[in-house]
Amino acid sequence: AQTVTQSQPEMSVQEAETVTLSCTYDTSESNYYLFWYKQPPSRQMILVIRQEAYKQQNATENRFSVNFQKAAKSFSLKISDSQLGDTAMYFCAFIHMDTGRRALTFGSGTRLQVQP
Amino acid sequence: DAGITQSPRHKVTETGTPVTLRCHQTENHRYMYWYRQDPGHGLRLIHYSYGVKDTDKGEVSDGYSVSRSKTEDFLLTLESATSSQTSVYFCAIMRTGGPDGELFFGEGSRLTVL
Numbered sequence: 001a002q003t004v005t006q007s008q009p010e011m012s013v014q015e016a017e018t019v020t021l022s023c024t025y026d027t028s029e030s031n032y033y034l035f036w037y038k039q040p041p042s043r044q045m046i047l048v049i050r051q052e053a054y055k056q057q058n059a060t061e062n063r064f065s066v067n068f069q070k071a072a073k074s075f076s077l078k079i080s081d082s083q084l085g086d087t088a089m090y091f092c093a094f095i096h097m098d099t100g101r102r103a104l105t106f107g108s109g110t111r112l113q114v115q116p
Numbered sequence: 117d118a119g120i121t122q123s124p125r126h127k128v129t130e131t132g133t134p135v136t137l138r139c140h141q142t143e144n145h146r147y148m149y150w151y152r153q154d155p156g157h158g159l160r161l162i163h164y165s166y167g168v169k170d171t172d173k174g175e176v177s178d179g180y181s182v183s184r185s186k187t188e189d190f191l192l193t194l195e196s197a198t199s200s201q202t203s204v205y206f207c208a209i210m211r212t213g214g215p216d217g218e219l220f221f222g223e224g225s226r227l228t229v230l
Contacts, residue, residue, distance in 0.1 A: 009156075033217035045206065045221035052216075091158055095217040102166075102210065103149060103174065104219055106158040 002027045004094050006107035013082045014115050020067075021077045021110045023092030031098045034068070034075045039089040039109075048090070051075065079112075087114045119143045122207050122222040130230050135194040137225050139207030141187075147210035148190040149219065152176065152203040159206060165190055197229045
């Protein structure tokens, strides 16, 4: 069974600073995707960034980037120039793509507070 | 907007009563999911569907059943609600032809079992 571990329940960062959220996962498969989702107080789930396991290049989306270490099964999220609107729960997630039955497995989340 | 509607959005019920949550999509995608969200646990998969009448259990399926008699609707039923099923329930879809693996979520349904 695959698992996703987020070891930081809560983090805090000053506005305009950089913060890194950690995620590790466990799988024996080779074809999978990894995601970071953001959940602001509105409760809406918003995709932040995705990474295909077969790609060596780390994904980036504006101020958001990942450090994907496949051998170490690590997938951290870096938020640069943090903004107040980044305050949210962040979930790391994982999905196998080799079967017809597909579902995301989520970590327990990291609550990020951006301080003014 | 992924065209996902959950109903009801809020419900308070009593222990032992049946409850059905509905997820409706407007785009006829194959994969639909029910997750529950609880503090400290993130989102956990209850059941999912990969086609009409095709469903499978997730990691926390005990006490829940699902049905999908048509593509656009995925129903989650608690046959006899318990206080441990107090949670926020999210429906999600995986868009056919969309980015692989990415899920789009409904707005969530908050269920309180007294």
